[in-house]
Amino acid sequence: MHAQTRSLALTVLASAMLMTVLDGSIVTVAMPAIQADLGFTPAGLSWVVNAYLIAFGSLLLLAGRLGDLIGRKRMFLAGTAVFTAASLLAAVAGSPAVLIAARFLQGAGSAMSSAVSLGILVTLFTEPRERARAIAVFSFTGAAGASVGQVLGGLLTDALSWNWIFFINLPIGAAAIALAAHVLPADRGLGLRAGADALGALLVTAGLMTGIYAVVRIEEHGAASAHTLGLGALALALLAGFLVRQRRAATPLMPLRILRSRAVAGANLAQLLMVAALFSFQVLVALYLQKVQGYGATATGLAMLPAALVIGAVSLGVSARLVTRFGERAVLLTGLGLLVGVLGLLTRLPVHASYAVDLLPVMLLAAGFGLALPALTSLGMSGADEADAGLASGLFNTTQQIGMALGVAVLTTLAAARTEALGAAGAGAAEALTGGYRLAFAVGTGLLLAALAVAATVLRAKTPARPQAQETSKTPEAPRAPQTPEAPQASRPAEAEAVTAA
Numbered sequence: 001m002h003a004q005t006r007s008l009a010l011t012v013l014a015s016a017m018l019m020t021v022l023d024g025s026i027v028t029v030a031m032p033a034i035q036a037d038l039g040f041t042p043a044g045l046s047w048v049v050n051a052y053l054i055a056f057g058s059l060l061l062l063a064g065r066l067g068d069l070i071g072r073k074r075m076f077l078a079g080t081a082v083f084t085a086a087s088l089l090a091a092v093a094g095s096p097a098v099l100i101a102a103r104f105l106q107g108a109g110s111a112m113s114s115a116v117s118l119g120i121l122v123t124l125f126t127e128p129r130e131r132a133r134a135i136a137v138f139s140f141t142g143a144a145g146a147s148v149g150q151v152l153g154g155l156l157t158d159a160l161s162w163n164w165i166f167f168i169n170l171p172i173g174a175a176a177i178a179l180a181a182h183v184l185p186a187d188r189g190l191g192l193r194a195g196a197d198a199l200g201a202l203l204v205t206a207g208l209m210t211g212i213y214a215v216v217r218i219e220e221h222g223a224a225s226a227h228t229l230g231l232g233a234l235a236l237a238l239l240a241g242f243l244v245r246q247r248r249a250a251t252p253l254m255p256l257r258i259l260r261s262r263a264v265a266g267a268n269l270a271q272l273l274m275v276a277a278l279f280s281f282q283v284l285v286a287l288y289l290q291k292v293q294g295y296g297a298t299a300t301g302l303a304m305l306p307a308a309l310v311i312g313a314v315s316l317g318v319s320a321r322l323v324t325r326f327g328e329r330a331v332l333l334t335g336l337g338l339l340v341g342v343l344g345l346l347t348r349l350p351v352h353a354s355y356a357v358d359l360l361p362v363m364l365l366a367a368g369f370g371l372a373l374p375a376l377t378s379l380g381m382s383g384a385d386e387a388d389a390g391l392a393s394g395l396f397n398t399t400q401q402i403g404m405a406l407g408v409a410v411l412t413t414l415a416a417a418r419t420e421a422l423g424a425a426g427a428g429a430a431e432a433l434t435g436g437y438r439l440a441f442a443v444g445t446g447l448l449l450a451a452l453a454v455a456a457t458v459l460r461a462k463t464p465a466r467p468q469a470q471e472t473s474k475t476p477e478a479p480r481a482p483q484t485p486e487a488p489q490a491s492r493p494a495e496a497e498a499v500t501a502a
Contacts, residue, residue: 006124008183010134013117014141015176016080019169020056020110021141026152027052030162037162040096050213051100055107057401058209060115062201064395065254067116073184076120077177079112084173091166102166114397120184122381132320136374155298197252200245204254207238212402218409258392266458267380268399273451274336274372275400276407277343277444283408284415284437285346285359292430292437293353303355307366314370323375329459332375336452338368343448346441351434379459407447411440 027034027048035045067075086105093099121138125131156164214231221227246252259265282304289295289303322331342365353359380396419436427435 005183008179009124009185010121010137012176012180012183013076013121014138015172016076016113017117017138017141019083019172019176020114022152026156026165030157030165033157033162034099038093038096038099047100048103051103052107052110053401053404054209054212055104056111057107057212057398058205059108059111060398060401061208061254061395062205063112063115064119064392064397067112067119071187072116072120073180073186075116076113076184077180079109079114079116080173080177080180081109082112083109084169084177085109087166087169087173091163091170111397118377118381118396119392124185129320129324132323132374132378135377136315136320136370138377152301158298197245197249200242200249200252200254203238203242203245207235207242208398208402210238211235215406215409218413223410223413254395258395262458263379264381264392264395266454267376268396269458270332270336270451270454271376271380271396272399272403272406273447273454274339274376275403276410277447277451278339278369278407279404280407280411280440280444281343281346283412284440285362288349288434288437292351292433303359304363306360306363310364310367311370314367315374319371319374322371323378328375328378329455331371332379332455332459333452335368335370335372335375336448336455338365339372340445340448340452341365342368343441343445347438347445349434349438349441351430407444411443414443415440 031045031048034040034048040048063075063079083106086102086109090099090102090106093102117138121134122131125134152165152168156162156168210231214228214235217231218228242254243256246254246256285304286300289300295303319331322334342362345362345365350358377396380399381392415436417436418439419432422432422435423429
């Protein structure tokens with residue numbers, strides 16, 4: 001495939017990821033306006049977020065495998081179309097029920113498109129430098145999109161109305177569909193007979209949906225309540241049944257061989273821990289700025305914008321070169337070390353904070369995310385062959401969503417419990433809130449240290465291949481990635497020499 005076409009394909013994949021991430025964060029600052037306009041109850045309002053999260057997180061693994069079976073391009077186009085149509089439904093919703101249904105459909109569409117995006121990306125970009133740059137762009141879109149979403153959501157809600165946070169998806173989605181139809185590589189997939197495990201699909205989807213539902217309701221029912229423990233036990237039983245089914249099924253939905261790779265298993269575990277800590281960072285810092293420091297919605301987004309900017313600068317300008325020179329593992333360890341500093345500093349957050357002294361250094365250290373996420377993405381996809389690329393992509397995204405749900409639910413619950421205890425002991429409102437956030441940040445620091453330990457012990461450093469005598473570049477060559485069926489290396493030697501060297 002021509003380099004310009006591959007660049008356009010990367011733009012399409014990144015745009016779809018941007019819509020997915022923006023939709024997860026842009027709605028948060030518009031919640032008060034949505035509640036006032038549609039008459040949501042306080043408990044019902046949380047389902048504007050929860051409906052999206054449950055559908056997205058529970059369908060990713062299924063969508064990734066179906067992409068391998070029926071074709072990743074078809075799955076991407078279908079998912080983007082579902083998401084765009086659901087955005088229109090959300091924008092014109094006139095009742096809470098319609099908006100919640102639309103948000104569930106948005107989550108399903110996002111799962112369908114994002115589950116196969118990484119699988120498409122790694123088969124498009126096979127040369128080490130190009131793949132590192134492409135993954136850096138893709139990772140930056142996800143990492144910085146959340147912060148941009150908060151700013152954009154505040155601006156659109158204040159200047160127009162909450163409806164426009166959904167209307168904005170329509171032109172982006174339509175353009176992505178039109179462009180994707182021409183630039184994404186066509187693939188027939190393995191066929192449904194290669195993995196049409198209906199029972200396995202039912203078990204894993206029900207297990208993930210039940211588990212995520214239990215997690216998002218922790219704040220309401222409590223971590224040790226019968227509701228949470230009962231649903232958690234049911235989710236574990238369903239997922240255990242899924243694993244047993246995968247060992248016995250002739251055509252498993254998720255071949256367990258993918259988990260035998262240390263790179264895949266280690267990267268997913270490290271990501272689970274890292275995302276659990278850092279997504280709660282985004283939520284809790286926003287709450288601290290608004291509830292303790294008195295910032296408005298737009299001001300909160302602007303205060304967190306430096307984090308998005310440094311993540312973008314590192315992801316796009318530095319991480320690819322560092323990965324090429326030092327390897328994914330070394331870059332990952334460095335990024336995680338910086339992130340430990342982010343939450344470690346927040347454990348000393350004062351009630352009366354100076355932004356320049358107490359918060360800006362934290363935002364700048366968030367550059368570590370721009371190092372860690374691209375490296376983790378490369379490692380998480382490196383152990384899967386071409387036939388399982390969609391599955392590996394879906395697994396990686398599923399891990400990310402579960403980490404986000406667990407992190408927010410558990411750490412916000414800990415913060416709320418600590419705040420309540422401090423308030424009962426006589427602390428003022430601002431002091432009690434700050435104390436609760438400090439505890440959550442301390443636990444988040446522990447999660448990052450655990451991720452650092454996993455990266456250091458489970459993930460092995462790769463031994464670079466020795467350069468060939470005729471090569472003039474000093475860059476070590478990574479193992480070659482499998483070629484797509486549409487572009488076998490042996491039949492296209494000229495293109496292989498110019499483009500595919502990964």
